[in-house]
Amino acid sequence: APVTLDNIAAQCTWALSGVYGYGMYVDAKDNTIDDLRIENSDVDGSYTHGLYFVNTGSSTDGTISNVYIDNSSFDDNDQKGGTTGFHGYGCYIDNSRAKKLSVDDVTVQNSTFSDNKLKGMYLEALNDATFSGITVANNGTVQSTGGPAGADLNLKFATYANITFTNATFSNNGVGSVSGGAGLAIKGRNDGATYGPNPATVSNVIINGGSYTGAPNNISFGNKVTSMTLSGGVSIGGSIGVGLNVWVDVAGATISVGNTSFSNTLPYDIATVLNIDASACNFNLADNFVIED
Numbered sequence: 001a002p003v004t005l006d007n008i009a010a011q012c013t014w015a016l017s018g019v020y021g022y023g024m025y026v027d028a029k030d031n032t033i034d035d036l037r038i039e040n041s042d043v044d045g046s047y048t049h050g051l052y053f054v055n056t057g058s059s060t061d062g063t064i065s066n067v068y069i070d071n072s073s074f075d076d077n078d079q080k081g082g083t084t085g086f087h088g089y090g091c092y093i094d095n096s097r098a099k100k101l102s103v104d105d106v107t108v109q110n111s112t113f114s115d116n117k118l119k120g121m122y123l124e125a126l127n128d129a130t131f132s133g134i135t136v137a138n139n140g141t142v143q144s145t146g147g148p149a150g151a152d153l154n155l156k157f158a159t160y161a162n163i164t165f166t167n168a169t170f171s172n173n174g175v176g177s178v179s180g181g182a183g184l185a186i187k188g189r190n191d192g193a194t195y196g197p198n199p200a201t202v203s204n205v206i207i208n209g210g211s212y213t214g215a216p217n218n219i220s221f222g223n224k225v226t227s228m229t230l231s232g233g234v235s236i237g238g239s240i241g242v243g244l245n246v247w248v249d250v251a252g253a254t255i256s257v258g259n260t261s262f263s264n265t266l267p268y269d270i271a272t273v274l275n276i277d278a279s280a281c282n283f284n285l286a287d288n289f290v291i292e293d
Contacts, residue, residue, distance in 0.1 A: 021047025028062025088117025237263030
C-alpha cells in the first residue's frame with residue numbers, strides 16, 4: 001500500500017544538531033521505499049530544507065521509487081536566515097553519502113518551488129521523472145557561491161534517463177550569481193577527481209512547452225548530457241544573461257531545439273562552451289524555431 005501524506009503542513013523552524021532543519025525527511029536507510037505520495041500539502045517555511053531525500057545506511061545503496069507529488073508547495077525554506085551559506089532548499093535529493101541513493105519513477109505536478117534562498121530544487125539522483133505544470137520562482141536571489149538556481153539537477157555517480165519538464169513556469173531564479181545562476185540546470189557530473197572515476201550520464205532530457213525567464217542562464221545543460229530536446233512551444237525570455245547555455249563535454253551529444261522562441265530582450269539567445277570539438281556534437285534547429293528581432 002502507498003504511503004500517502006495528504007493535506008499535511010510540514011515545517012521545522014529549529015535546527016537539528018544546530019545546523020539543519022527539515023520539513024519532511026525521507027531516509028531509505030539501506031532499503032527501498034516504494035509508492036510515496038505527497039498531495040495537497042504545504043512543506044513551507046522550514047529552517048534549511050523543505051523536502052529531503054537521503055540514504056544514511058552503511059551497508060547497501062538505497063532506493064526511493066514511485067514518488068507522486070501533486071498540488072503541494074515547497075516554498076520559503078530558509079528560516080535560518082543570513083546572507084551566505086549553503087542552505088535554503090525547497091526539495092533536496094542527497095546522493096553524496098558513502099552508500100548511494102536511487103530515486104526513480106517520479107511524477108511532480110501542479111506544485112510550487114518558490115522563494116527558497118538557494119535553490120527551489122537540488123537533485124543529485126533522478127531517473128524516469130516528469131514535472132508538469134509546476135512553478136519555480138524567485139529562488140536563489142541572495143548572493144551566494146553555492147550556484148543559486150530554480151532547479152539544479154546535479155546528477156552523480158550513475159546513469160540517468162527520461163527527465164521531462166512539461167509546461168513549467170520558471171521565473172526570476174538564480175540572480176544571486178550574475179554569471180553562474182540558473183533557472184533550470186541539468187548536469188551529468190563527470191569532471192574532476194570526485195566524479196571522473198565514476199562519471200554520471202544523462203540522456204533523453206525533454207523540455208516541452210513552458211516559460212523560462214529572468215535567470216542569468218535560463219536553461220543550462222552541462223557535463224555529460226548526451227541528448228536534450230526543446231519543443232512544444234518553449235518560451236525563453238528576460239533581460240539578463242543567456243537563454244540556452246550548452247556546455248556539454250561528450251562527443252556525439254545531440255541538442256535539438258524546435259518550436260521554441262527567444263525574446264528580443266535577451267542579451268544572448270544561445271551560448272555554447274564545448275570542451276570538445278563542436279563538430280562532434282549534433283546541434284539541430286528545427287521547425288518553428290524563432291529568435292525575435
